[in-house]
Amino acid sequence: xLTIFPExxxxxxxxxxxxxxxxxxxxxxxxxxxxxxxxxxxxxVDDSPFGGGAGxxxxxxxxxxxxxxxxxxxxxxxxTPRGRKLDQALVRELAAGPGVKVxxxxxxxxxxxxxxAHRALEVSAGDFVLSGGEPAAxxxxxxxxxxxPGVVGKQESLAEESFEWGLLEYPHYTRPQVWEGRxxxxxxxxxxxxxxxxxRKRQAEDITRLRRPDLWDRYVAASKVSEG
Numbered sequence: 001x002l003t004i005f006p007e008x009x010x011x012x013x014x015x016x017x018x019x020x021x022x023x024x025x026x027x028x029x030x031x032x033x034x035x036x037x038x039x040x041x042x043x044x045v046d047d048s049p050f051g052g053g054a055g056x057x058x059x060x061x062x063x064x065x066x067x068x069x070x071x072x073x074x075x076x077x078x079x080t081p082r083g084r085k086l087d088q089a090l091v092r093e094l095a096a097g098p099g100v101k102v103x104x105x106x107x108x109x110x111x112x113x114x115x116x117a118h119r120a121l122e123v124s125a126g127d128f129v130l131s132g133g134e135p136a137a138x139x140x141x142x143x144x145x146x147x148x149p150g151v152v153g154k155q156e157s158l159a160e161e162s163f164e165w166g167l168l169e170y171p172h173y174t175r176p177q178v179w180e181g182r183x184x185x186x187x188x189x190x191x192x193x194x195x196x197x198x199x200r201k202r203q204a205e206d207i208t209r210l211r212r213p214d215l216w217d218r219y220v221a222a223s224k225v226s227e228g
Contacts, residue, residue: 001137002066003104004045006031008134013141021151029141030072034058037065046107055108063114067101074099076120079133079140080109083122086140088163090123094140095147102141104133166219168212170203 001009009031014022021027035043039062046056067076077100084090094100103110103120115122125136146152173184187199209216 001029001031001102001104002034002063002070003031003132003134003137004034004106005104005132005134006033009138011138013138013145017151018142018145021145021148024150026148026150027145030070032066032070034062034066037069038062049108053108057108058105058110060111060114060117063103063110064117067103067114067118070101072099072101073097074101076101076103076118077140078103078105078110078115078120078122079125079136080105080122081124081127081129083124085124085126086143088143091140091143092147095144100144102133102137104137106132163215165204166215166222167201167204167208168215170200170207 003009010019010022010029013019013029018027022029034045038045044059045062046058049055049057074094074097077094079102114120123136123140125139130136173188177184177189185199187195190196205216205219208219
């Protein structure tokens with residue numbers, strides 16, 4: 001984890017399931033302070049952009065030294081709104097790999113040359129702008145860590161989550177059976193597993209079609225291919 005705010009890590013990843021897995025050695029994290037690789041007495045990591053404009057840009061020489069001076073396998077991932085949108089497919093790909101080096105930008109971003117030199121994978125947490133890459137990195141790491149073997153107790157619960165089958169997740173219910181006049185759907189009380197499975201799939205399809213037309217179109221297209 002390359003950042004100018006190493007104290008932000010592990011942050012929430014030190015709690016709950018991810019925190020226990022961290023203590024058990026299932027995964028590990030090292031937060032490296034980029035400022036430690038600056039060469040001036042003020043430990044500057046940024047400078048004015050060529051061509052003018054507001055803000056500052058993180059220097060390629062300092063970042064290169066930090067990247068090369070950080071041990072660990074896996075791709076260099078740079079968190080940026082212009083990157084490939086983070087989705088469950090990418091999360092699974094990264095979770096199956098040997099690890100990741102995450103570069104957290106600040107200010108107006110980082111010098112393009114260092115990204116090209118290290119063939120960085122640019123990843124976006126969504127279509128919005130944050131004050132830095134650290135919150136986005138925490139989000140991505142949380143998604144990755146929970147897929148590692150031994151982190152989540154019941155592995156079957158992972159297979160039923162949103163996006164695993166190209167659909168959003170179906171609704172969930174628990175006790176009390178009736179709450180403020182709102183009953184649990186009868187089919188969930190039937191004990192008929194096939195009917196419950198059919199109901200859940202239909203709910204997932206309906207929710208996806210209404211809330212995420214983009215996902216629905218891909219799901220329908222994939223279904224046609226598998227049927228053909």
